[in-house]
Amino acid sequence: MKLHKFFAVAVTIAAVGVVFISAKKPSAEKESNKIKVVTTIFPEYDWARQIVGNNDGVDLNLLIANGVDLHSYSPSVADITKISMADVFVYVGGESDEWVEDVLKNSKNKDIKTVNLMEIMGDKALVEELVEGMEHEHDENDKHHHHDEHHHDEDDNDEDDHEGHHHDEDEEELDEHVWLSLRNAQILCTAICEAICEKDPANAVSYKVNLTAYNNKLAELDSKYSSVVKSGKRDTLLFGDRFPFRYMVEDYNLKYYAAFTGCSAESEASFKTIAFLANKVNELDLPCVCQIESGKGKIAKTIISTSKNKKAKVLTLDSMQSTTSKQIKKGTTYLNIMEKNLEVLKEALN
Numbered sequence: 001m002k003l004h005k006f007f008a009v010a011v012t013i014a015a016v017g018v019v020f021i022s023a024k025k026p027s028a029e030k031e032s033n034k035i036k037v038v039t040t041i042f043p044e045y046d047w048a049r050q051i052v053g054n055n056d057g058v059d060l061n062l063l064i065a066n067g068v069d070l071h072s073y074s075p076s077v078a079d080i081t082k083i084s085m086a087d088v089f090v091y092v093g094g095e096s097d098e099w100v101e102d103v104l105k106n107s108k109n110k111d112i113k114t115v116n117l118m119e120i121m122g123d124k125a126l127v128e129e130l131v132e133g134m135e136h137e138h139d140e141n142d143k144h145h146h147h148d149e150h151h152h153d154e155d156d157n158d159e160d161d162h163e164g165h166h167h168d169e170d171e172e173e174l175d176e177h178v179w180l181s182l183r184n185a186q187i188l189c190t191a192i193c194e195a196i197c198e199k200d201p202a203n204a205v206s207y208k209v210n211l212t213a214y215n216n217k218l219a220e221l222d223s224k225y226s227s228v229v230k231s232g233k234r235d236t237l238l239f240g241d242r243f244p245f246r247y248m249v250e251d252y253n254l255k256y257y258a259a260f261t262g263c264s265a266e267s268e269a270s271f272k273t274i275a276f277l278a279n280k281v282n283e284l285d286l287p288c289v290c291q292i293e294s295g296k297g298k299i300a301k302t303i304i305s306t307s308k309n310k311k312a313k314v315l316t317l318d319s320m321q322s323t324t325s326k327q328i329k330k331g332t333t334y335l336n337i338m339e340k341n342l343e344v345l346k347e348a349l350n
Helices: 003-015 017-022 042-052 077-084 095-106 117-124 159-163 182-199 201-231 246-251 271-284 298-306 325-329 334-349
Strands: 035-039 058-062 088-091 113-116 236-239 255-258 288-292 313-317
Touching (some): 035 042, 035 077, 035 182, 077 095, 088 095, 182 201, 182 246, 201 246, 236 271, 236 334, 255 271, 271 298, 288 298, 288 334, 298 313, 313 334
Parallel strands (some): 088 113, 236 255, 236 288, 288 313
């Protein structure tokens, strides 16, 4: 965890200590019979929303709803209070969530059922990967150091070769962006459903019916992704940005190049990185350079202007790291974002 974030979280936890000391469960919760589910990021929130359905006996809360990126989020006193009142608390569990351990440790509410996405993924979790041409982190205190460079070649299509990119968890950080795989989503939704059912057994049948219906939709969209990739003219994505889509490309045996890793704090790419990526645009005859939803397009446009293909497009894939409550109110869902990403992917591969 970066030093400034560590101190911010430490101060917040100290400030909210009185909340945990006062009672095992705040009196406000005792006045409500609703099951309280608290989630950190949008995908978790929307998954829980689909599982709960129309049951108004569940109070569902999203902590990061103002567009703040997961990697720079620090919990407020109000956020920690919500966690202290939760029946079910869902969080990612990667490096960005290191603050959670201290919050739960200091909480007097020991009845919280926690769902740690990284823990649920277990051996399916992937380490962050430094591919050829990718910018190295410059912060010596940053945990996101990578010591090996990997080049995606034709052998990368084999599952065993993908596993060859894994490293000892003590040496490198696990990639947190597990929600960007529709296959992972089905596993994680099942875990969230089990946690809610445990806290609300009276409505368990309804939740499980909703889960089955939703997982079927996820599986159907996964099949569409497979078809698009299979029929694509290309099998490589190039990002002039951070790359949080590692789980997605692994699902469909796609190759990728990017300026930074998914959790990178870097915002400026070196001339060497720009030149390398521009050369890949030329070499692979790529029609576009991608960015994530929070990207400003500067690096992607520079790569294009440096390449021979001046008419290449900048395409945006949504990693759901900055979805806001305003977007949710307008009807944004995990599924419709992944459907839009599919259309972008189709264009990128053709």
